[in-house]
Amino acid sequence: MSRKLILLDIDGTLVGRTHRIPADAVLAVHAAQANGHLVMICTGRARPEIEDHILAPGFDGVISSAGACAEVGGKVLSETFIEPEVVTRVTRIFERLGVDYVWQSSKGMWATSGYLTRVNMRERFAKPSRESTLEYWHGIDRMRDRAVALGKPIGELVPASKGTFMVPQWSKLGVDDVREAIGDYLTVINGSMGMFAKVNGEVMIPGITKGSALHGVAETLGVSETDTIAVGDSDNDLSMLMVAGVAVAMGNGTDSVKEVADFVTGDVDQGGLLDAFTRLGLI
Numbered sequence: 001m002s003r004k005l006i007l008l009d010i011d012g013t014l015v016g017r018t019h020r021i022p023a024d025a026v027l028a029v030h031a032a033q034a035n036g037h038l039v040m041i042c043t044g045r046a047r048p049e050i051e052d053h054i055l056a057p058g059f060d061g062v063i064s065s066a067g068a069c070a071e072v073g074g075k076v077l078s079e080t081f082i083e084p085e086v087v088t089r090v091t092r093i094f095e096r097l098g099v100d101y102v103w104q105s106s107k108g109m110w111a112t113s114g115y116l117t118r119v120n121m122r123e124r125f126a127k128p129s130r131e132s133t134l135e136y137w138h139g140i141d142r143m144r145d146r147a148v149a150l151g152k153p154i155g156e157l158v159p160a161s162k163g164t165f166m167v168p169q170w171s172k173l174g175v176d177d178v179r180e181a182i183g184d185y186l187t188v189i190n191g192s193m194g195m196f197a198k199v200n201g202e203v204m205i206p207g208i209t210k211g212s213a214l215h216g217v218a219e220t221l222g223v224s225e226t227d228t229i230a231v232g233d234s235d236n237d238l239s240m241l242m243v244a245g246v247a248v249a250m251g252n253g254t255d256s257v258k259e260v261a262d263f264v265t266g267d268v269d270q271g272g273l274l275d276a277f278t279r280l281g282l283i
Contacts, residue, residue: 001281005223006032007042007063007214007240008273010054011192012233013250014041016268025273026057031283033060038221040072042210044192044202044236046104046161048136066204066236067213068161069106077220080161080208081105086185087155090163090203091140093181099167100197101140103160108136110143110158118166118196162204166197175201190254192234202236211239231276233257233268248276 008014008029014021029039040061043050047064055062061072069079087103094101100118102111116137140154147154163186167173178201179188191200210230218228230237230244233253241247241260249261250272258264265279266272277283 001035002227003223004032004037004227004229004280004282005214005218005221006037006039006229006282007210007231007244008039009210009232009234009237010041010043010045010050012252012268013231013237013273014268015054016252018269021054021057022269022271022273024271025268028274028277028283029057029059032277033058035283037282038223040217042067042213042230042232042237042240044162044164044210046109047106048109049104061217063210063213063217064106065104065161066202067208067210067239068205070213070217072217072221076106078213078216079106080205082155082160082162082186082205084153084155084158087158087160088153089155090182090185091154091158094163094165097173097178097181098171099165099173099178101163101165103140103158103163105159105161107159108138110138110140110160112140114168115164115166119193161208162202164191164193164202165200166191166193167199169198171199174199190235192236209239210237211241211243214240214243229280229282231265231273246280248280 032039038060041059042063044066063070070077100112100114102115144154147157175190186203187206188203191202193200226245228244229246230240231248233250247261249258249264251267265276
């Protein structure tokens with residue numbers, strides 16, 4: 001078998017309800033690498049959001065911020081940021097709509113207090129090995145005050161690559177409403193943060209997706225797209241699933257993901273990743 005480039009989403013694909021990578025999934029990753037294949041993470045999370053225990057298996061690279069940042073072997077291949085004036089405009093829209101949100105990139109995370117509470121940020125990153133990660137998290141209110149003091153628009157102080165929003169339970173807003181309000185400034189898709197908010201979504205730079213990152217990384221590594229495999233579960237995985245030579249949907253995935261996949265494997269917490277690797281002959 002020719003060498004494959006395998007891209008794995010994190011939430012709902014590598015990790016499930018425990019927020020930890022199941023032992024069978026770690027086994028699958030290591031076995032595939034031992035057979036000469038490249039296994040990378042491809043996530044909507046920004047780099048500072050990826051805990052050490054998720055990186056512990058030792059991946060060949062990380063695509064983060066839904067394709068805006070790509071690194072292989074610890075070297076950054078590409079990184080794209082939203083125009084500052086767009087961050088400023090969309091921040092105002094988020095505030096007007098009353099949603100909780102976070103701006104994300106390798107440079108940091110800028111979030112509302114409601115967002116920080118919902119994702120249990122301090123609990124997730126309180127252990128000594130991750131205390132330094134807390135330095136990447138900032139309250140958006142404090143950043144707004146700083147912008148006012150400096151006489152600058154907030155976008156100039158927030159180098160974001162993407163954003164995530166959560167609609168409060170009391171609100172009647174849907175993702176389509178947020179999409180209409182933002183217009184052409186950013187691409188708005190359904191999110192994968194259902195455990196924290198029933199209605200949630202992501203805002204991204206038009207044209208920058210997990211799929212575009214897959215294409216760029218494969219080209220850089222000299223791997224044909226026909227030799228790429230993507231595994232995912234949510235709408236922000238659709239672009240890479242449609243670009244990859246083989247697309248695999250997790251059993252816990254959305255209907256839209258299952259519709260574009262070549263096959264559907266089991267649930268993330270029921271050996272789904274190991275089953276997929278076995279079925280594909282990677283191990």
